[in-house]
Amino acid sequence: MDRKSLAAAFPVTVPVLMGYLAIGMAFGFMLQAVGYNFIWAFFMSLTIYAGSGQYLGVTLLSTAAALGTVALMTLLINFRHLVYGLSMLEKFKGMGWRKFYMIFSLTDETYALLASAQAPVGVNPRNFYFAIALLDQSYWIIGSVIGGVAGALIPVDTTGIDFAMTALFVVIAVDQWKAYQKHLPALMGGLVTILFLIILGQWFGQQQMLIVSLGIIVVILLVLRDKLEDKEETESC
Structure with missing residues (x-):
């Protein structure tokens, strides 16, 4: 990863930065509210990294759901990512080992950016796409950890806080409509x-x-x- 690619990708990801910090914090608050601290928030965001799936995970953890139920619900919630991946096969060609991370990191918002963003002149497109995916996940991790820490220090009523994810979807959809x-x-x-x-x-x-x-x-x-x-x-x- 070179600095030129990161510098080019950062302005493109600023809308996701604003959204992921907010909804990541909401996830951290919710997870803390059911008894799981910021360490859980960090590792869930690092290894699962699926916004709506992680929101669902809070409910499943709080109800001690069976493993089969967790697997089925996660598949149903994230089924749309199979569709996303099919449309990105051409764009991910030639990325080597990074292709696996690009597939893993293909959230709704990252997909929206990758589908529309073009690498500036002089910037390697593959490095540019990789930088977008990496920055987006880092925003989500930071937001969820902040939310977990803040939730432990400040009592927060989390009723309705999961609507933050829906709100971000609407913003992304409007942006794509205009683009x-x-x-x-x-x-x-x-x-x-x-x-x-x-x-x-x-x-x-x-x-x-x-x-x-x-x-x-x-x-x-x-x-x-x-x-x-x-x-x-x-x-x-």
Whole structure:
């Protein structure tokens, strides 16, 4: 890792820095509230590093959930990352051992940055992408540790604090909407999700509905990929 790549990546990751410090602290507060100190927060953020998965982990730890339940719920919550990884195969080519870390670190926010950010002239793209992923995780770790320490020192009512993750998702989505000229994939994803929430949500639950929705969205985007790319090229001309 060279300084030029880190210097180029830092401004790009500043929005994630602001968000991850906040929601990382919220996670640390929640974990401390159920009896696990900042050391647990540090190692969970270092080895698990899945925002919504870690928020779920707080609930599972507090209820002493069975290992099978933990595995199933984690799969359901983080299933969308399989979709993220498929779209990044080309971008991660030639990264050597760093490819494994890039796959591990592909959170929603990091994916959003990697999907849109371009390496400045004179900066190695692979080093640039790696720096973005590394900085983002460091922000999350720092935030969760601060939250764990602060939660031990200051009594905090954590009711509703998990909404911080949803708020960050909304901010990222708005930023992506503004960054791209084509909005059909986003509109399509929203409509499909709402449709299956109405049809399947009340019978199968939101987690199962989400997996079905993601699968349908992926199929639709694959079928329409050529048309969407042609439209993008036409709009950019």
